[in-house]
Amino acid sequence: MATLDINRVRKAYGNLEVLKEVNISVGDGEFLVLLGPSGCGKSTLLNIIAGLEDITGGEVLIGNRVVNDLPPKDRDIAMVFQSYALYPTMTVRQNIEFGMKIRGIPAEERAKATNAAAEMLQMTGLLDRKPSQLSGGQRQRVAMGRAIVRHPDLFLFDEPLSNLDAKLRVDMRTEIKRLHQRLGTTIVYVTHDQIEAMTLATKVAVMKGGVVQHFGPPQEVYDRPANTYVARFVGSPAMNIIPGRLLASDGVPTVAFDTPQGEAVVRGVPLSAETAHRFAGRDVLVGIRPEHFGLDPCGTVPVGVDVVEPTGPDTLIVFAAGGTEVVARLEPFDAQVGRQERFSVKAEKVVLFDPATETRLD
Known part of the structure; x- marks a missing residue:
């Protein structure tokens, strides 16, 4: 050895x-x-x-x-x-x-x-x-x-x-x-x-x-x-990279991105105070793994279902956000194309990237 x-x-x-x-x-x-x-x-x-x-x-x-x-x-x-x-x-x-x-x-x-x-x-x-x-x-x-x-x-x-x-x-x-x-x-x-x-x-x-x-x-x-x-x-499906912006929201790092159904907001993303202050109000790339979405009637991410892909143990939902195609991996449910749903996001799992360098913040 x-x-x-x-x-x-x-x-x-x-x-x-x-x-x-x-x-x-x-x-x-x-x-x-x-x-x-x-x-x-x-x-x-x-x-x-x-x-x-x-x-x-x-x-x-x-x-x-x-x-x-x-x-x-x-x-x-x-x-x-x-x-x-x-x-x-x-x-x-x-x-x-x-x-x-x-x-x-x-x-x-x-x-x-x-x-x-x-x-x-x-x-x-x-x-x-x-x-x-x-x-x-x-x-x-x-x-x-x-x-x-x-x-x-x-x-x-x-x-x-x-x-x-x-x-x-x-x-x-x-x-x-x-x-x-x-x-x-x-x-x-x-x-x-x-x-x-x-x-x-x-x-x-x-x-x-x-x-x-x-x-x-x-x-x-x-x-x-x-x-x-x-x-x-790394990852299949790959991590979703969604154009968005970093908001200054009561000292809590918060990102927002647009969907055809309205603005999506995720509060409490893991970001140091220094980086949050430096990038506040600026564009960022929001990285979310498909499995970190969840079906939630009170969720802050409004979506319209474009494609449904049942795989057996889970269901892949394709929708539009930030001008790009996004994939969510959810537990099996009665998903229908064209239906509007609301998703939540595990904020602690969100990764942010600098749009200019495409490197991770922090």
């Missing part, structure tokens, strides 16, 4: 800079998820950690050891790729043992490590099969088993679930979570799936254009996103 420190790391291909002074630090045994869309630089950063890409600037430290100039084999890492990269002519056992065999580990020790990994991943009955006889999820387990037997300081996962169907993704997500809990090894995991990030990570680095937009615990990233990009990227 090891800590991981990424200090002012840069990567450029000629004049194209794909990583711009990335700074990330995770403790021993943490689960770091690099989250972002295609082209944001997350896989490039993973490859730099692995030693598969040269670094343009900065330092990478694994366990307080600078590894910039070390080849992958000397970094004490194990990597699981999106493609399973299994040898088709070998059995599962032979695939898992192969790396140990190359390193000259005795047969008895190889067998013991392979059996332990197979038991951990619930595939003891598959050891004599060939990869062609396995499902996608089983093949990914084999790739994970091959990594486990190395006992590395650092596990690296490069979108390992992308090739699986929806149900298998959920199952394998649980397996990876369970694996981390059992091994306690530091993991770096790349994905574009924010659900994977929220469920797996102890720390999330949301990336865009080679820059870390927000780094922190997943709940912090969800509840208090650093900017509107993070707010919209």
Whole structure:
């Protein structure tokens, strides 16, 4: 197990800079998820950690050891790729043992490590099969088993679930979570799936254009996103960003925004007195998660129902506010298109952003 420190790391291909002074630090045994869309630089950063890409600037430290100039084999890492990269002519056992065999580990020790990994991943009955006889999820387990037997300081996962169907993704997500809990090894995991990030990570680095937009615990990233990009990227449905204004209302931070049915008002938003005074009377962007609306006959947010989307456990209501489309997630009720309703908002959950910079206030 090891800590991981990424200090002012840069990567450029000629004049194209794909990583711009990335700074990330995770403790021993943490689960770091690099989250972002295609082209944001997350896989490039993973490859730099692995030693598969040269670094343009900065330092990478694994366990307080600078590894910039070390080849992958000397970094004490194990990597699981999106493609399973299994040898088709070998059995599962032979695939898992192969790396140990190359390193000259005795047969008895190889067998013991392979059996332990197979038991951990619930595939003891598959050891004599060939990869062609396995499902996608089983093949990914084999790739994970091959990594486990190395006992590395650092596990690296490069979108390992992308090739699986929806149900298998959920199952394998649980397996990876369970694996981390059992091994306690530091993991770096790349994905574009924010659900994977929220469920797996102890720390999330949301990336865009080679820059870390927000780094922190997943709940912090969800509840208090650093900017509107993070707010919209994390969460499904995404956080609603509604143009509004900050009012000076008896010392209580209050925001208002317009709906076709009238002015909506939310009192008591979490904002420091200094920031509330500085932005009083100015335009702001009001961030509200869909689940923080509530159906309330006395609510201060008048809405007209445009679209109703029942999902079973809840109902999504789409309405207009602040000149934009807003989604509310409510408990199931007899919602009808065209009907006017009143909603309340959990004021303590509201996040405000500066319209000029799109960064969070406070």
